């Protein structure tokens with residue numbers, strides 16, 4: 725990779741960073757750390773810094789990590805920073821992702837990962853203590869109720885689904901989206917959804933889950949930039 729704005733993440737000789745972006749895989753431009761924006765069909769674009777996907781777990785990931793007290797499945801794990809951090813804590817964790825680049829990145833940081841579709845067959849159905857849907861992954865497949873139904877069937881009755889909510893979308897948005905990099909390069913459109921705090925109770929209920937708690941992590945205290953991450957813990961209805 726040339727010495728551009730991504731050089732902070734470039735590891736000289738890292739074959740993954742040098743691998744060309746596959747614009748046919750809608751997430752590859754993000755997994756290569758190059759996505760700067762998410763375009764939404766018929767809605768405003770949202771800013772995005774996909775370099776976080778490639779980084780190690782950060783302070784703002786702590787709520788998610790602390791919520792995982794037993795075997796955890798990270799759906800759409802990307803480069804696997806959460807799987808690696810849980811494993812380091814002694815919590816059994818497995819990532820699931822369809823992307824070849826994500827699998828390579830997970831393996832190079834020692835995170836256990838399976839190359840599967842989250843809607844396909846997965847090990848330990850009904851026995852996982854926690855399912856993680858981080859960094860907007862409630863959007864996978866474009867139907868959050870279907871994805872939460874799938875997640876509920878993966879956990880036991882005492883388990884939980886830990887999700888990251890959208891801060892750019894107050895309610896529920898569903899539609900085609902695409903990741904855009906510098907210079908306008910972009911991946912193909914894919915079905916996506918965004919769920920904000922105002923919609924999570926209803927979306928969860930439609931999937932047989934109840935909202936147990938909401939949590940907010942302030943990324944910046946500056947009055948000009950109030951960036952934050954919002955999380956929710958969902959549990960199966962009694």
Ligand SMILES: C[S@@+](CC[C@H](N)C(=O)[O-])C[C@H]1O[C@@H](n2cnc3c(N)ncnc32)[C@H](O)[C@@H]1O
Pocket residue numbers: 751755776777778799800801802803804805820821822823826840841842843858859860861864865
């Ligand atoms: C928004 S990124 C999230 C990255 C990751 N959660 C992280 O924190 O770094 C979405 C990830 O989900 C994966 N993905 C999308 N659809 C998927 C599916 N149906 N099954 C498995 N993984 C999927 C993509 O390949 C991508 O790595």
